[in-house]
Amino acid sequence: MGTFGGQFEDFHADDRRAEVIDWLGGLLPEFDLPLDSSDEELREYLIDGTALCYTADKLMPGVLEGVWGGYASDHRSNVKKFLSVIAEMGLPGFSVKDLEEGSMSSIVECLLALRDNVSAGLGENMSNYAAKTPSRPVAPVSTPGRRSPGEDRRRGLWDAKSPQRSPLLSGQKANEVFQFKRGQYTDLPAAKISEMIQSNSLDNAPTQSLLRVVNGILDESIERKRGEIPHRVVYLLRNVVQEIEHRISIQAEHIRNQNSIIKTREDKYRSKIKALETLVNGTNEENEMAINRLELVKVEKSKIDERRKIGEQDMVRLMREKENAENTVTNLQQEIQVMSRMFEEYREQMEEKTSQMEEHLTLRAKEAEFLLTQSKKRVEEVETASELQSQLWSKKANTFRSFMDNQKLSIKDIRISSQSIKQEMFALQMKWRDEISNIGLDLKGLVDAAENYHGVLAENQKLFNEVQELKGNSCAVYCWSTLCDCN
Structure with missing residues (x-):
């Protein structure tokens, strides 16, 4: 009886731990632990508190505002911040000591309670996020001599510069890159399109934005009179379609891997159910306990069946999207063929016009050469005449210069003479003034004498x-x- 209870408890703990690992793997692209990881491996990944804070911020954006600056240096404060969020939500928590060296059951139960609490409000967002991040491998293989990001995180080396550290921000930025109004795709410059293709915009953009780009380009090609699309836009369209096909194939591979994992776990559960059925044949108490455990197993199996049905529905939906994408690619290929034929006709017309223009330009070049020789002769004649004219003008300039020098000397002499005359006139004026004053005095005396x-x-x-x-x-x-x- 004790052995049966211990085996079932171990089985239940392994199952709950696998659920947590599976949930974290779908939530965090950096989480790469296999489903059969042990408690110590999960502890090494969660002990610094970074993954816990990242999980809380992913489920409730902004709840840990200001944490991203330096939480990697103090893991206890990170764990306490996560526990404070759990306490505010009213969920069962755990102690820091349990995370460091105690049992992992309380941590597993806390994470599952957090998942169940936010699954109702975030179910749709989480499914969309899983569709936007199909590149996460189920069981990544590290390159020899190099450590994977998951190994670095398990050793306490969280990569703060990893591009996957903020996939929501990069997705929003890529979504803003593809937010163009209708009629603007054909007007995009080649530099902008090359920047969009060479950067990580296509990798980070949501699938809905990529489909919107394809539909916008097709609508613009239909609205144009001749259906012409610039080659740079065709190149952008080809890259977008390739990215959509790549995502569909990766998502299909992911679903196949999930189905294989579900089948493996189902076989494992069946073997455990058989083992439980053999143990049920024991005492009545053991039978009652086994029945209860079997009920739990059946509930878990029903959950697994529901997950598998959801995976199959996703597979059908992805296949439909793939068919739609293939039809779109076929239509685009037909349009490209029509455009190539039109381009060939236009090229032939341009070649004819080019030959005619070459003949016309040859005649014009000959006429220009004749006019150039005539103009050269005329220039030589004009240069000779201008040289004679310049010599004549130089002689006249010398004569005029000598005349002006003589005139300057004469003007200088006249200026000196005028100054001397002014001085003499001033002296004579003063003398006349004195004599007139004396005569006035004499006349006054005569007048007095006459009186x-x-x-x-x-x-x-x-x-x-x-x-x-x-x-x-x-x-x-x-x-x-x-x-x-x-x-």
């Missing part, structure tokens, strides 16, 4: 009379004195 002439004349007459009297008196005195002396 006092009569008074002076009467006074002079009076004085003259007085003088005569004095003379008479003097004569008398002289005579008297003479007489006195004589006496």
Whole structure:
């Protein structure tokens, strides 16, 4: 009884661990653990907390805002952040010690509870995401001498620069690259198309965007008058169709691998069911326990059957998409053939026009050569005449230069003479001013004298009379004195 219970518990733990590994493999493109991995292998992958944080951010974008900067250095803080999110959601958690060295059952149950909690709201998104990332191998094989990304992560070396680290952001960026309005594909420049093809835009773009590009190019080719499509757009269309075929083939291979895995697990469950049936023949208690376990196994088997049916439905849907893509490729090939025939006709017309243009250009070239020889002769004659004219003009220029020199000397002498005359005139003007002032003074004296002439004349007459009297008196005195002396 104890052996039977231990075997069933181990079987149940292995099954739950395989479910977690399968779920993480579909959610994270970097997760490459096989389904039969042990607890220690799963522990090595989850111990740094990076995969846990990435899972939470993938299911609920933005819930760990600011975590992507440096969580790889401290795994305990990463695990605590994940556990805080689990606690806020009200889900059963686990301790950091269990992740480091304890039992993995609590971690497995926590991840399965998280899956069941968000599966209702994210079922459609997860299926779309699985369709957008078909390149994840089920059981990758590492190259000798090199470690795969999964091995690096199991050793604690999370690749922060891996291009798959943020597939949602790269998908959004690629989706923005293919968001063109109707009628713009034929107007795209060759540099833009080559950039779209050479970069990872086709690899990261959603399949719906690629199909939208194909439909847009076909609609534009139908709307154009002659159905002509530029070769660069045809090249873009061919690459997009090849990418769609590649994705369909990879998705089909993925579904086949999943079916093989499901069949393997179904065989494994059948063998375990047979072992349980043999053990059921024991005691009643063991039978009751076996019946309960069988019920659980049947439930698990029904889940597996549902998954297989979903895989078959996806396979049918992918086959239909492949048929539609093949029909689209056939139509495009027919259109390319029509366009090639039209291009050949256009090329023949252009060759005829080119030959006619060559003949016309040959005649024009001969005429141009004749005109060139005539123009050369004319240029020589003009150069000779211009040389004679330049000599004549140089002589005239020398004569005019000598004349101008003489005129400059004459003007200089005249300027000097004018300056001396100005100085003499200034001196003469000052002299005249002085003489005029003196004459004015003299005239003033004469005017004054003329005004006092009569008074002076009467006074002079009076004085003259007085003088005569004095003379008479003097004569008398002289005579008297003479007489006195004589006496």
